[in-house]
Amino acid sequence: MNKLRLYFAISSVIFLFVLAISPLKDFFSEWKGYQHEYNGMIKEMPQRIKPAEIGIKQIWVRKLDKVDRCNTCHLGLEEKALAGAKEPFRTHPHIYHNLEEFGCTTCHEGQGPATSYKESIGKVEYWDKPIFPREYMEASCGKCHKEQLVRQAPILSLGRKLIEEYNCVGCHKLEGYQRQWVPSLNGIGSKVNRPWLVNWLKNPKAYFSTTKMPNFQFSDEEVNILADFLMTLTSFPNNATLEPLPSQLVQVSGSRKTAMEELGSTRLREARCISCHPINGKGGYVATDLGKVASKVKQEWLYNYIKNPKHLQPNVEMPRFRFNENELAGVVAYMKSEYVDFDMAEPSAHTPDPQFYEKGLALVKKYNCSGCHELGNMKSYGELGPELSYVGSKKMYEIDFGQSGIDQSLSLYLFTKLKSPHIFSSKMKMPNYELGDEEAQAIVVALLGNTNEPIPEELIIRQKPVSTYAPQGEFGKLVNDLACFGCHTMFGHGRVVGTDLTLEASMAKREWIEHYFKVPYSLRPILTERMPNLFLSDDEIKTLVDYMEKVFIGDSLAIDITMNETTIAKGKLLYNERYACYACHQINGKGGFVGPPLDKVASRLQPGWIFHWLKNPQAYKPQSIEPNNNLTDQEAEALTAYLMTLH
Amino acid sequence: MLSLKMTRDLSIVLLVSLLLLSCSRKNGLSQSSSASPDSINTADSSKAGPAAAASIRLTYEQRQGKHLYTKYCAVCHGEEGKGDGFNSYNLDPKPRNFTDTIYMSAFSDTRLLETIREGGRGVNKSPLMPSWEGRLKRVEIEYVVFYIRRFAKSN
Numbered sequence: 001m002n003k004l005r006l007y008f009a010i011s012s013v014i015f016l017f018v019l020a021i022s023p024l025k026d027f028f029s030e031w032k033g034y035q036h037e038y039n040g041m042i043k044e045m046p047q048r049i050k051p052a053e054i055g056i057k058q059i060w061v062r063k064l065d066k067v068d069r070c071n072t073c074h075l076g077l078e079e080k081a082l083a084g085a086k087e088p089f090r091t092h093p094h095i096y097h098n099l100e101e102f103g104c105t106t107c108h109e110g111q112g113p114a115t116s117y118k119e120s121i122g123k124v125e126y127w128d129k130p131i132f133p134r135e136y137m138e139a140s141c142g143k144c145h146k147e148q149l150v151r152q153a154p155i156l157s158l159g160r161k162l163i164e165e166y167n168c169v170g171c172h173k174l175e176g177y178q179r180q181w182v183p184s185l186n187g188i189g190s191k192v193n194r195p196w197l198v199n200w201l202k203n204p205k206a207y208f209s210t211t212k213m214p215n216f217q218f219s220d221e222e223v224n225i226l227a228d229f230l231m232t233l234t235s236f237p238n239n240a241t242l243e244p245l246p247s248q249l250v251q252v253s254g255s256r257k258t259a260m261e262e263l264g265s266t267r268l269r270e271a272r273c274i275s276c277h278p279i280n281g282k283g284g285y286v287a288t289d290l291g292k293v294a295s296k297v298k299q300e301w302l303y304n305y306i307k308n309p310k311h312l313q314p315n316v317e318m319p320r321f322r323f324n325e326n327e328l329a330g331v332v333a334y335m336k337s338e339y340v341d342f343d344m345a346e347p348s349a350h351t352p353d354p355q356f357y358e359k360g361l362a363l364v365k366k367y368n369c370s371g372c373h374e375l376g377n378m379k380s381y382g383e384l385g386p387e388l389s390y391v392g393s394k395k396m397y398e399i400d401f402g403q404s405g406i407d408q409s410l411s412l413y414l415f416t417k418l419k420s421p422h423i424f425s426s427k428m429k430m431p432n433y434e435l436g437d438e439e440a441q442a443i444v445v446a447l448l449g450n451t452n453e454p455i456p457e458e459l460i461i462r463q464k465p466v467s468t469y470a471p472q473g474e475f476g477k478l479v480n481d482l483a484c485f486g487c488h489t490m491f492g493h494g495r496v497v498g499t500d501l502t503l504e505a506s507m508a509k510r511e512w513i514e515h516y517f518k519v520p521y522s523l524r525p526i527l528t529e530r531m532p533n534l535f536l537s538d539d540e541i542k543t544l545v546d547y548m549e550k551v552f553i554g555d556s557l558a559i560d561i562t563m564n565e566t567t568i569a570k571g572k573l574l575y576n577e578r579y580a581c582y583a584c585h586q587i588n589g590k591g592g593f594v595g596p597p598l599d600k601v602a603s604r605l606q607p608g609w610i611f612h613w614l615k616n617p618q619a620y621k622p623q624s625i626e627p628n629n630n631l632t633d634q635e636a637e638a639l640t641a642y643l644m645t646l647h
Numbered sequence: 648m649l650s651l652k653m654t655r656d657l658s659i660v661l662l663v664s665l666l667l668l669s670c671s672r673k674n675g676l677s678q679s680s681s682a683s684p685d686s687i688n689t690a691d692s693s694k695a696g697p698a699a700a701a702s703i704r705l706t707y708e709q710r711q712g713k714h715l716y717t718k719y720c721a722v723c724h725g726e727e728g729k730g731d732g733f734n735s736y737n738l739d740p741k742p743r744n745f746t747d748t749i750y751m752s753a754f755s756d757t758r759l760l761e762t763i764r765e766g767g768r769g770v771n772k773s774p775l776m777p778s779w780e781g782r783l784k785r786v787e788i789e790y791v792v793f794y795i796r797r798f799a800k801s802n
């Protein structure tokens with residue numbers, strides 16, 4: 001019996017001990033330690049801060065179905081005075097969402113209801129949403145903010161821009177992105193030289209360092225088969241045909257040739273091809289590099305293309321310059337003599353594979369060339385790659401990390417995949433875009449924001465519908481022919497390289513616009529993308545400006561300015577003394593280079609425009625960096641009056 | 648009798664072992680979970696390797712500030728804050744050099760914020776520095792201040 005008592009005694013001690021574990025654990029819990037530390041800390045601070053009540057705190061966000069206890073330890077989130085305090089007491093950086101309404105894990109992820117550091121912030125097994133690393137934080141903005149440009153999230157915005165530019169939707173299903181224009185491959189056999197094509201397929205960036213075409217890392221055999229296959233595509237879209245070269249270009253030599261090339265060189269400079277095309281890396285960024293183009297394309301194609309770009313490449317955003325026959329021949333002759341790649345690697349001689357056509361077709365299908373390029377009647381394999389609409393919600397077990405040995409997290413997986421696409425398996429088809437770290441990171445941020453979390457519709461901010469403005473009639477034809485949308489926006493449609501033309505006629509005077517078409521001088525000396533000289537005829541200019549005066553006008557912008565000596569003097573004083581406009585603008589050679597020079601501004605701008613612009617520049621051009629000085633009406637009027645004296 | 652005692656003994660032993668077992672399981676679990684966060688922390692710093700371009704390790708405020716600074720301020724004050732932006736040589740007095748540690752440490756955040764908000768004319772300095780009150784929100788100016796502070800620290 002004694003033995004039994006002993007057993008009983010021991011077991012009751014053990015039982016008591018086990019019972020005590022829970023209260024003890026609670027008593028010595030981590031969060032209580034933090035709360036006491038917090039109360040001790042704020043007592044010693046000069047500011048009066050409300051001490052924390054001891055106990056677990058939580059935020060319940062009903063509409064997002066989140067329970068977050070982060071504020072149990074993060075006690076100073078809303079105390080401004082604690083901005084420099086140590087973690088976990090530091091103030092939350094100011095953002096436009098409040099804590100009660102959105103909680104913490106909505107943006108940060110992690111395990112909300114957990115009350116210890118390890119469980120909430122650390123990586124918990126089978127918890128698929130570990131806390132977001134700081135560099136990927138902006139991904140969370142993307143869950144609700146679906147518009148392309150999110151003002152407070154520059155990395156997210158950059159990522160979305162890059163996804164669109166690199167045309168990821170060519171292979172992946174992804175909502176909300178526009179397909180990019182990519183050159184059609186129909187007719188490529190009549191366009192390029194085979195040696196160039198071989199080098200290009202091996203490494204596109206060697207020819208044009210900023211091309212969007214990725215490196216597919218083809219083997220030499222694949223390159224030869226593809227090149228042979230592509231060279232068979234000799235017929236252009238819409239059954240277009242090449243005109244033969246004019247006689248000036250074929251039978252010319254000696255001094256006449258030199259004179260022709262000189263004319264070409266002059267016209268090339270006047271037309272400002274370099275605004276869009278870089279030449280050996282220097283110049284615009286909109287179009288392809290011209291530095292070695294004579295080694296790339298056949299002369300016949302070049303001649304026909306410059307003559308009418310849209311004839312051979314429908315929808316290309318290259319204007320049809322109004323060169324006459326002589327000038328055109330000169331431009332082609334000049335390019336032919338000057339833009340040659342003398343170091344181009346000659347591909348080794350090869351005998352075409354007898355089955356190159358079938359094999360080439362199979363390669364084109366395998367790598368989905370038609371996802372981006374128009375190619376015969378082939379359909380795009382738009383879903384060749386995995387769908388990316390909800391990639392941010394991918395579970396760890398769905399991902400194959402292969403033999404890479406990287407730390408297993410979704411963000412790092414995507415980053416590594418983008419940087420070296422074949423690292424996880426050599427069978428992957430994704431090409432290498434040779435992205436920089438910041439670019440890759442921005443794209444990962446944009447991708448991680450694509451989740452399938454249930455978010456109430458009222459919280460989601462959608463992209464504004466894409467403007468479909470397309471002018472008709474004579475003006476529409478000209479806009480299409482001159483590819484205005486390639487640089488300018490009108491009513492929300494077009495690319496933002498040049499100025500927005502929506503209110504052009506309210507802004508500039510008719511005579512100035514007409515003159516500008518003739519001599520498109522540089523308004524801002526620092527710009528690299530300058531308006532090309534299109535060599536328009538007077539009739540064409542008249543058509544353009546007539547339309548602008550009817551459509552590109554805001555009626556409320558026209559106002560009368562009282563021009564008398566007092567206001568002018570007051571305006572001059574404001575310009576020179578109070579607002580020091582000359583910090584950015586020049587008059588008579590005095591002043592800065594940031595804004596356009598204001599010499600002769602009175603013959604360029606309408607007074608109403610100057611007035612309204614000064615009142616609120618960003619209302620008309622949201623990207624403008626002109627400070628908004630909150631001018632009073634009198635001040636704006638005085639400044640306008642002064643500027644209108646500068647003829 | 649013996650068999651009864653045996654069964655009692657056995658049952659007690661069983662109970663105790665069960666308890667111990669449950670304890671040890673608990674320990675086991677907590678061990679495994681305590682191991683992972685540490686490995687994560689170390690992985691975090693090693694992971695920074697590929698993604699550690701200088702700008703990437705900025706705090707939220709500095710990142711926002713950098714974006715705004717590059718857009719609005721760098722034309723005069725320079726990308727690196729040395730007061731050598733391309734427009735600076737047109738200006739007299741020259742734009743402030745933010746890498747000047749001695750000057751900057753005497754300049755409080757509040758005053759820096761005020762200068763950006765009201766411009767040079769608001770704080771008895773050169774009016775060449777415009778007022779950004781109308782363009783930037785207060786918070787945005789705070790972000791810029793956070794970013795500007797980095798220039799002096801990095802020296």
